Amino acid sequence: MKRRNLLRGALAAGLAGPGLAALTNARHDIDAALAADPSAADIGFWETTTERYGYGYRGQNPSDVLSHLLEDFAELHPLLSRPQTVKSRTELCYITGRMAGMTAIVLHDLGQHREAHRWFGTAGRAAEQSGDRLLHSWVLGREAMVPLNYGAPRAAAALASRARQLAGAKPSAAAALAAAVAARAHAATGDREKALKAVADTEAIAERLVPQQRTDTWFGYPLQKHFVHASQALTQLGETRRAYEAQERALELSRAPSLMTRALIAIDRASCRAHDGERAEAAHIAAEAYSSLPPGYRGGLTRTRAVAFYRSLPAGAPGADRLADTLAAAT
Incomplete structure (x- = not known):
């Protein structure tokens, strides 16, 4: 409880100074734990916690969501440092990858792109240790949105390409996300041909997703999210008629x-x-x-x-x- 109060106080002071130090310490703790022997953990509790965060902000202030995530990392960290079975360790690394990835998303949305990159790095290490290629692809696809939205579209295109390779040919939410981000990145660099090809690829993947892959979470690829990405790519390409259609569909598909x-x-x-x-x-x-x-x-x-x-x-x-x-x- 004392550590939670300290984290709340540091973040309330802003994302510079004490707030940045709290972020850095939390990330370093997780990185160190990932390199250590794993622990016994209540996997079910952490799966539920991860799912709850996955539904996004739901009207909450992003900085409040970030505070809650870091509070939970303070409890998750010791679990990664204790011996446990290989199966439990794998599951816990999977959970850590998702939690770190969501922390990075919030940092991205708050404009803290350098810290977002660092947290995506932690998420990638956890995903790699979990052995889940789709999670690793999702992390890279989401990370690609950092340089995409903050002035480095060529770097975004490279990350999106890696994400697509990891996702493989089988339709998945991660594959759809990677293709969508690639379309936006190519549009931003002025490569019209590659951008339109990636838009078409995204549409083809999205049409083949099963309902579970279309869940409206940070890990799913619902049609509403698909049209938000399409809107941005088509807007940058000057395809205004198609962009307007995507914008209307995005709003229609979400109450x-x-x-x-x-x-x-x-x-x-x-x-x-x-x-x-x-x-x-x-x-x-x-x-x-x-x-x-x-x-x-x-x-x-x-x-x-x-x-x-x-x-x-x-x-x-x-x-x-x-x-x-x-x-x-x-x-």
Whole structure:
């Protein structure tokens, strides 16, 4: 309990200083434990815990979710350091890979891309030790979204390629994710042919997934998520008609799209409007989407995408001033 309170206090102070130190210590503890002899553990409890986190934010502030994840890592760490059977060790490494991967996702969404890379590295080591190639592919596919969203699309394409190789030819959520991220990465680098091929590959994989693989979690590949990725790739390619269709389908397939998903789709729509010459409406859509977010959602990924859209507008574009004011007010 004392350690949990210390973690809460450190993270409440922000992701710099004590908060960053708490993140680093937690990750180092897990890395050290992965290199040590395993322990006996209540696998069922940790499987349930992992599943609960897998459903995403569900309206929670991302920084609160990060705090909860680190609290649970404080309890998970000792279990990795005690002797146990090979089967239990394998299962615990699988759980650790998923937990570390989700921690990295939250860090990515908060804009902490360097820490996200480090946690994805830990997740990859745990996935490798578990022997589960699909988990390892999922980790690399999610990690590829860090350079993709923070200015290094060629690095993202390379990671997505590795993820696709690990996933293999059989349809899986990990394979679909890897192909979708590859499509976005190639679109961002301007490789139209590879991007459209990856879009088609993703669609072919998504059509063949079984219901269990389409679960609406961070580990599944539901159609709603598929259309969110397709929207971004097609928007970057200037395929506005298809992008609009993907955006509508993404919203239709979810009764309550997450706050972040709704904002990102709106920014994609704004980019399409700007591409089609409707710049005033585009700036209005982006400003409304960003300003309607709760404060805890206005940093990291959503801000990066909103700023990128603003910078894509020509100087003096109608409505750009209002968007600039909206972004400035959130700093």
